[in-house]
Amino acid sequence: xxxxxxxxxxxxxxxxxxxxxxxxxxxxxxxxxxxxxxxxxxxxxxxxxxxxxxxxxxxxxxxxxxxxxxxxxxxxxxxxxxxxxxxxxxxxxxxxxxxxxxxxxxxxxxxxxxxxxxxxxxxxxxxxxxxxxxxxxxxxxxxxxxxxxxxxxxxxxxxxxxxxxxxxxxxxxxxxxxxxxxxxxxxxxxxxxxxxxxxxxxxxxxxxxxxxxxxxxxxxxxxxxxxxxxxxxxxxxxxxxxxxxxxxxxxxxxxxxxxxxxxxxxxxxxxxxxxxxxxxxxxxxxxxxxxxxxxxxxxxxxxxxxxxxxxxxxxxxxxxxxxxxxxxxxxxx
Amino acid sequence: xxxxxxxxxxxxxxxxxxxxxxxxxxxxxxxxxxxxxxxxxxxxxxxxxxxxxxxxxxxxxxxxxxxxxxxxxxxxxxxxxxxxxxxxxxxxxxxxxxxxxxxxxxxxxxxxxxxxxxxxxxxxxxxxxxxxxxxxxxxxxxxxxxxxxxxxxxxxxxxxxxxxxxxxxxxxxxxxxxxxxxxxxxxxxxxxxxxxxxxxxxxxxxxxxxxxxxxxxxxxxxxxxxxxxxxxxxxxxxxxxxxxxxxxxxxxxxxxxxxxxxxxxxxxxxxxxxxxxxxxxxxxxxxxxxxxxxxxxxx
Numbered sequence: 001x002x003x004x005x006x007x008x009x010x011x012x013x014x015x016x017x018x019x020x021x022x023x024x025x026x027x028x029x030x031x032x033x034x035x036x037x038x039x040x041x042x043x044x045x046x047x048x049x050x051x052x053x054x055x056x057x058x059x060x061x062x063x064x065x066x067x068x069x070x071x072x073x074x075x076x077x078x079x080x081x082x083x084x085x086x087x088x089x090x091x092x093x094x095x096x097x098x099x100x101x102x103x104x105x106x107x108x109x110x111x112x113x114x115x116x117x118x119x120x121x122x123x124x125x126x127x128x129x130x131x132x133x134x135x136x137x138x139x140x141x142x143x144x145x146x147x148x149x150x151x152x153x154x155x156x157x158x159x160x161x162x163x164x165x166x167x168x169x170x171x172x173x174x175x176x177x178x179x180x181x182x183x184x185x186x187x188x189x190x191x192x193x194x195x196x197x198x199x200x201x202x203x204x205x206x207x208x209x210x211x212x213x214x215x216x217x218x219x220x221x222x223x224x225x226x227x228x229x230x231x232x233x234x235x236x237x238x239x240x241x242x243x244x245x246x247x248x249x250x251x252x253x254x255x256x257x258x259x260x261x262x263x264x265x266x267x268x269x270x271x272x273x274x275x276x277x278x279x280x281x282x283x284x285x286x287x288x289x290x291x292x293x294x295x296x297x298x299x300x301x302x303x304x305x306x307x308x309x310x311x312x313x314x315x316x317x318x319x320x321x322x323x324x325x326x327x328x329x330x331x332x333x
Numbered sequence: 334x335x336x337x338x339x340x341x342x343x344x345x346x347x348x349x350x351x352x353x354x355x356x357x358x359x360x361x362x363x364x365x366x367x368x369x370x371x372x373x374x375x376x377x378x379x380x381x382x383x384x385x386x387x388x389x390x391x392x393x394x395x396x397x398x399x400x401x402x403x404x405x406x407x408x409x410x411x412x413x414x415x416x417x418x419x420x421x422x423x424x425x426x427x428x429x430x431x432x433x434x435x436x437x438x439x440x441x442x443x444x445x446x447x448x449x450x451x452x453x454x455x456x457x458x459x460x461x462x463x464x465x466x467x468x469x470x471x472x473x474x475x476x477x478x479x480x481x482x483x484x485x486x487x488x489x490x491x492x493x494x495x496x497x498x499x500x501x502x503x504x505x506x507x508x509x510x511x512x513x514x515x516x517x518x519x520x521x522x523x524x525x526x527x528x529x530x531x532x533x534x535x536x537x538x539x540x541x542x543x544x545x546x547x548x549x550x551x552x553x554x555x556x557x558x559x560x561x562x563x564x565x566x567x568x569x570x571x572x573x574x575x576x577x578x579x580x581x582x583x584x585x586x587x588x589x590x591x592x593x594x595x596x597x598x599x600x601x602x603x604x605x606x607x608x609x610x611x612x613x614x615x616x617x618x619x620x621x622x623x624x625x626x627x628x629x630x631x632x
Contacts, residue, residue: 081434083377083441128617135375136575136616138437139567142377143609146564154602261561262448265441272438302452309445313424316439320428 039281040190047182055178057295059250062185065287066192066243068270070236072283073196075276077208078232080134084141086264087148088118088237092244093254097165098158106169107184111245118241119234126233130226137233145264152256164255167248181250188246192239193280200278208232262305266290269308272315342475347593349476354551355589356489357544361566362573362581363496364540370513370576371533372429374436378421378444380563382538383545385447386414387554388455390546391462397455403465407546411539417447418538422531429530444560451556459555464547485547492543493582496536500578505532513576541566561605565592568608572615574622583624 047055067089074080095114099105125144129137152159159165172180199205211218211228219225248254267290274286289311294304361379368376392398393406401409421443422429425436470479500506512519512529520526544566545559552558569588573580588611595607615623 075434079434081438125613128613129620132616132620134434135369135437136571136620138375139571139575140609140612140616142567143564143605143612146561147603147605147609150602150605154600154606261557262445265445268438268441269445302449304449305445305452306449309442309447309449312442312445313439316435316442317424317427320431320435 036280039284043186043284047179052178055182056250057292059178059181059185060247061284061287061291062182062189063243063246063250063287064267064270064291065283066185066189066246067240067267068274068286068290069189069192069196069278069283070239070243071267071271072274072276072278072286073239074232074236075271076278077205077212078134078229078236079212080229080233081138081268082141082236083138083264083268084144084148085236085240085267086259086261087141087144088121088240089244089247089263089267090148090152090254090259091118091121092241092246093248093259094152094159094165094244095241096245096248097160097167097254100167100169101165104169107167107171107245107249111188111242111249114245115238115242118244119238121241122234122237123230125237126230130230141264145261148259148264149256149261152259160255162256164253164257167252167254171249185246185250188242189283190280192242193278193283196278266308269312272312272319275315275319343597345474346476347597348590349478349482351590351593352586353482353485353589354548354593355569355586356485357548357585358565358569358588359582359585360489360492360540360547361544361563362569362585363493363578364537364544365566365570366573366575366578366581367533367540368537369570370578371509372422372436372530373433374425374429374440376421376534376537377437377440378447379537379541379566380560381444381447381451382414382417382421383541383563384554384556384559385417385451386410386538386542387462387545387549387559388451388556389413391460391554392455395460395462411542414538414542415535418534419531422534426527426530448556448560455556457556459553462546462549462554464550481550488543488547492540496540497578499536505529509533564605564608565589568611571612572619572623574619574624577622577624580622580624584622587623 046058050058067085070088071082071085074082074085092111092114095117096107096110099110099113100107125140126137129140153161170177170180171184207218207223208228208231210221211223211225215225218228247258251258270286270290273289274282277283277286290308293307297304297307361383365376365379368374368379387410389410390403390406393401393409394403399406421440424443425439428439429436464481464484466480466484468480470477472478500509508519508524508529509532511524512526516526519529541563545562548562549559552562565588566585569585570581571584572587573582573584588608591611592604592607596604599607
C-alpha cells in the first residue's frame with residue numbers, strides 16, 4: 001500500500017507541475033472560460049426561440065456528442081482507434097428500452113445501470129488485447145460493429161427485432177417532452193465534460209496520459225501499461241453507454257437501423273472532425289456534424305459517406321500538417 | 334446410418350467447403366497482411382475497394398455500363414482497383430511514416446468514399462455475378478466437388494504461388510522482406526520505401542478483388558456483402574498473427590472450416606458474433622497468431 005501511495009504522490013506532483021504553466025497564461029484562460037460560459041448560456045436559452053424539430057435534433061446532437069466524446073477520450077488517453085463504439089451506445093440504449101418494457105423503470109434508474117453495464121462490457125472486450133498494439137484492438141472493434149446488428153435482430157424477444165422498442169416514460173413528470181429531452185441531455189453532456197476536465201488534472205488521468213506518451217517511463221514508475229489500456233477503454237465504454245441511454249431517451253425509440261456497421265465509423269468521424277477534443281464545444285461540434293449532416297442532406301443520401309470520408313481524410317491530413325509541409329518540401333529537393 | 338457415421342458423413346463435406354471458402358479468406362487476408370507488413374497500416378478500405386472492383390466487373394460485363402466479355406471486364410476492373418489503390422496510398426503517403434493511427438483512420442475515410450461511390454454508381458441493388466466456368470461436378474469419397482471448387486483452388490494456387498514467387502525470387506520481393514523487417518536500415522541503405530509500399534498496396538488490391546470475385550458467386554453482390562465478407566479476411570489475418578503471410582493463408586483455411594462448422598451446427602445468423610469471439614480468443618491466448626506456437630517465429 002505504501003508504495004502505491006508514493007506512486008500516486010509522485011504522479012500528482014507531476015500533475016501539479018504540468019498545471020503551473022497553464023495557470024501562467026491566465027489572460028487566455030479567462031477568455032476561454034468566458035466563451036464557454038457564453039456557449040452554455042446560449043444553449044440554455046435556445047428552447048425559448050427554437051421550434052419542436054430543432055429542439056429534437058439538438059437533443060440528438062447532445063446525445064451523439066457524448067458518444068463522440070467517449071471515442072475522443074479513448075483516442076486522447078489511450079491512443080486507440082475504435083470503430084465499434086456503436087456497440088456500447090446500443091447497449092446503453094437497449095438497456096433503457098428493455099428496463100422500461102420489462103420492469104417499468106424510467107431512465108433515471110436505467111441510465112446509471114446502462115453506464116455500468118457498458119463499463120463491464122468494455123472491460124471484457126478490452127481485456128484480451130491488453131498487451132497488443134492498438135491495431136489489434138481496432139480490428140476487434142470492427143468485428144464488434146459488424147456483430148451488433150445480428151445480435152440486436154437475433155435476440156428478438158428482448159430487443160423487438162427489426163422494429164425495435166419505444167421509450168415513453170418521462171424523467172421529470174410535468175415538464176413537456178421536448179424540453180426535458182433537451183435539458184436532460186444537455187445537462188448530462190455538460191456534467192461529463194466537467195468530469196473529464198477534472199479527470200485530466202487527477203493523478204489517475206495523468207497516469208493514463210503518461211502511459212500513452214512514455215510507456216517505459218510509466219512502467220518504471222509503477223503504472224502497468226496493460227492496466228492503463230483496459231481502464232481507459234472501460235471508462236470510454238461507460239460514457240458511450242450513457243450516451244446510448246440519452247439517445248434512447250431523446251429519440252424515444254431504439255431500432256437496429258440506427259446501429260449499423262457505419263454508425264460506429266461515424267462516431268469516429270465525429271471525433272476526428274472535433275480534433276478529438278474533450279471540451280463541450282468540441283463535443284457539440286462533433287455531435288452536430290454526425291447528427292445534422294444526414295438530417296439536412298437527406299436528399300443526397302449517397303453523398304453523405306463520401307462527404308464524411310473526405311472530411312475524415314482532410315482533417316487527419318491537416319492535423320498532421322507539420323509533416324505534410326516537410327513531405328512536400330522533401331519532394332522539391 | 335448410426336450417429337457417429339452421420340457426423341463423419343456431414344463433417345467431410347463441411348470441411349471441404351470450409352477449405353474452399355477458407356482459401357478465399359486467406360487470399361483476402363494476404364492483401365491485408367502485405368499492406369500491414371510493409372507500411373504498418375491496417376487497411377480498412379480493403380473490403381470497399383474489392384466491392385467496387387466486383388461491381389465494375391458486374392457493370393462492364395452485364396450491360397449496365399457496357400457489355401464486354403467477362404475476361405476483359407476483369408482486366409479493366411483490375412486496372413481500376415490498382416489505380417484506386419495507388420491513389421489511396423498517395424493520400425496517406427504524407428503521414429504514413431508519422432503515425433500508424435492517423436494513417437489507419439485515413440483508410441477508413443477512403444473506405445467511406447468508396448462505399449459512397451459504389452452506392453452512387455450502382456445503387457443499393459442486389460445482383461448476381463457468376464464465374465464463367467463450365468458446370469460439372471463429381472463425388473469423391475462422399476464429397477461433392479464442383480467446377481466452382483476446382484476453379485477456386487486453382488486460382489488461389491496460381492495467385493498465392495505467384496505472390497510467393499515474387500516475394501522469394503525477385504529483387505522487389507527481397508526489398509519487400511527487408512522493409513517489413515527493418516524499414517530504418519532499408520532507408521539507410523538507400524532503398525526506396527515508397528516503391529515497396531506501393532507494390533504492397535497494389536498487390537493487396539489485386540488479392541482483395543480476386544477474393545471478392547471468387548466469393549461473390551456463392552452469395553450475391555451488394556454494396557454491403559463484400560465489405561462484411563472482409564471480416565472473415567480480417568479474422569484470418571488475426572488468427573495468422575497479422576504480420577505473417579503463411580499465417581494469413583493458414584488462418585484463412587482455419588477460419589473457413591470453423592465458420593462453416595459453426596453455421597451448420599450452431600447458427601448461421603450469428604456468424605459475425607462468432608468471428609468476434611474467435612478474434613478475442615485468439616488475441617487472448619495466441620497474441621502473435623497460431624502459427625508462432627507451431628513454427629516458432631514469424632516469417
